[in-house]
Structures are given as C-alpha cells and as structure tokens.
Amino acid sequence: MSRRLNMRVAFLLLGIVLAAYLAVSYFLVPELWLFHDDRRKVPLNPMVTSTxxxxxxxxxxxxxxxxxEQIIRAFNAAGWDAADKVTLRSSVDIGLSVVLDRPDLDAPVSPLFYEGRKQDLAFEKPVGRSADQRNHVRFWQTPTPAEGDGPLWLGSASFDRGVGLSHDTGQITHHIGPDLDAERDLVIGDLKKAGQVSSTYEVPGVGATKTGRNGGGDPYFTDGKALVGVLRPAAVGSGAGIAK
Known part of the structure; x- marks a missing residue:
C-alpha cells in the first residue's frame, strides 16, 4: 500500500511540475518578453520575421x-519535403522521431510571421535519420513586383542543429545554426542542381550583422542579402537545363 501511495504522490508531483513548466514557458515568460525584450524597443526590421x-x-x-505549384514541384524535384502543419499528432511524431532517432520526413516547423501572416509554405531536408537536424525554409507570398513570370515569395532559410529549450522562454524548440548565408545558398543551390531555376538576383535583406539573434535566442550572422531564384515555367527533369 505504501509503495502504491508513493507512486501516486510521485505522479502527482510530476504532473504539477509539468503543468508549472507549461504555464511558465508557454504563457508567463512570452508575455513578459513583450515588455522586457530590448529588441522590441525599436521598430521591427521589414526583412525580419517574428514569433x-x-x-x-x-x-x-x-x-x-x-x-x-511551381514552388512545390521545384522542391519535390530537389529532394525536399513539404513540412506538415503543427498539430498534436505531428508534434508527437516529431518528438518520437528525435527521441527514437527515426525518420519524420514531413515534420512540422514552428510558425513564424511576416507582415502579420504565418508562413504560406514550408519545406525541409533532414540531416541524418531523425528530425533533430534538418535544413528548412519558410515562404510567404508577397504583392511585391518581381523579375520573372509569377509572384515574389520571400523566405527565411536556416539550419536546425538540434532540439533544445529556447534561450528566451524555455519552450521546446529547434536551435538554428549561426550561418544563415550558407543555408540560403544551399536552398537555391539544390533548386539549381535540380534544374528548377532559370536565373537568380539579390535584393536587400536585413543588412549585414554578426550579432543577430532570433526568436529562440539563437545567435546568427549574415551578409544581409536575400538571394532570389526565378523558377522555370515548366517542370524540368533533374539534371536537365541546370542554371549557371
């Protein structure tokens, strides 16, 4: 009887600790950041997403x-997978993928917002067996005029180097690698290798920085430019018509 009682007490304490963690990390701390984050004391850069x-x-x-349709086809040809939406099921699946070191090719990516909207599309390419490390990119369709035939989609590409706790809120999240330019070049490079890009050009981005910090508190550096790829108007087989 005493052993059963001890088990009940242990589970009760575990439940209390878990509830306290969820309340602090997902409700209290994010609200406190609204008042104490120094990054909010200046207007948000128009080329930066937000949580x-x-x-x-x-x-x-x-x-x-x-x-x-062109974007989805292009990433499929380049060997990238469309990311799933964040649901209870997809969240459990990515957690099991990391813990059990098993594949989850369409693991969800957390929502980021650009001009008040959550990403329209997201793609990923795993590194290793599980979703612990992966290349990933989010895209938002914009009304901005573009060079080429079709709308301009602006995106944010980064490398997830592992799952951990946010430096700012304590929430469970992926931590990104600091070299954002390498991930940007990888995305466009993979699409080029798959023959999906006809040309590229640069537009001003966030501006060069060596001391950037994202919503999870992870540091990053970048030359501050955004590399834009103009997609071919029709599907092209892998290895054919590769852009120079």
Whole structure:
C-alpha cells in the first residue's frame, strides 16, 4: 500500500511540475518578453520575421519567383519535403522521431510571421535519420513586383542543429545554426542542381550583422542579402537545363 501511495504522490508531483513548466514557458515568460525584450524597443526590421508573441525571428534571406505549384514541384524535384502543419499528432511524431532517432520526413516547423501572416509554405531536408537536424525554409507570398513570370515569395532559410529549450522562454524548440548565408545558398543551390531555376538576383535583406539573434535566442550572422531564384515555367527533369 505504501509503495502504491508513493507512486501516486510521485505522479502527482510530476504532473504539477509539468503543468508549472507549461504555464511558465508557454504563457508567463512570452508575455513578459513583450515588455522586457530590448529588441522590441525599436521598430521591427521589414526583412525580419517574428514569433507569435512579436519577438523578432529569423531574417528574410531567400526568395522565389513563381506560382505555388511551381514552388512545390521545384522542391519535390530537389529532394525536399513539404513540412506538415503543427498539430498534436505531428508534434508527437516529431518528438518520437528525435527521441527514437527515426525518420519524420514531413515534420512540422514552428510558425513564424511576416507582415502579420504565418508562413504560406514550408519545406525541409533532414540531416541524418531523425528530425533533430534538418535544413528548412519558410515562404510567404508577397504583392511585391518581381523579375520573372509569377509572384515574389520571400523566405527565411536556416539550419536546425538540434532540439533544445529556447534561450528566451524555455519552450521546446529547434536551435538554428549561426550561418544563415550558407543555408540560403544551399536552398537555391539544390533548386539549381535540380534544374528548377532559370536565373537568380539579390535584393536587400536585413543588412549585414554578426550579432543577430532570433526568436529562440539563437545567435546568427549574415551578409544581409536575400538571394532570389526565378523558377522555370515548366517542370524540368533533374539534371536537365541546370542554371549557371
């Protein structure tokens, strides 16, 4: 009887600790950041995304010109997978993928906001067996005029180097690698290798910085430019018509 009672007490304490963690990390601390985050004391850079709490997130560093269908087809040809939406099921799946070191090719990516909207599209390419490390990119369709045939989609590409706790809120999150330019070049490079890009050009981004910090508190550096790829108007087989 005493052993059973001890088990009940242990589970009760565990439940209390878990509830306290969720309340502090997902409700209390994010609200406190609204008042104490120094990054909110200046207007948000127009080429920086934000978290749901309004904390500056990953900068815009990549873009594509083309239709939604072209983008989906292009990433499929390049060997990238579309990310799933964040649901209870997809959250459990990515957690099991990391813990059990098993694949989750369409693992969800957390929502980021650009001009008040959550990403329209997101793609990923795992590094290793699980979703612990991965290349990933989010895209938002914009009304901005573009060079080429189709709308301009601005995106934020970064490398997830592992799962951990946010430096700012304590929430469970992926931590990004600091070299955002390398990830930007990888995204466009993979699309080029798959023969999906006809040309590229640069647009001003967040501006050069060696001391950037995203919504999870992860440091980053960048030359501050966004590389835009103009997609080919029709599907092209891998290895054919590769852009120079």
């Amino acid at each position: 749901e709490q309004g904390i500056p997130g990953d900068p815009i560093n990549v873009g594509l010109v083309g239709s939604k």
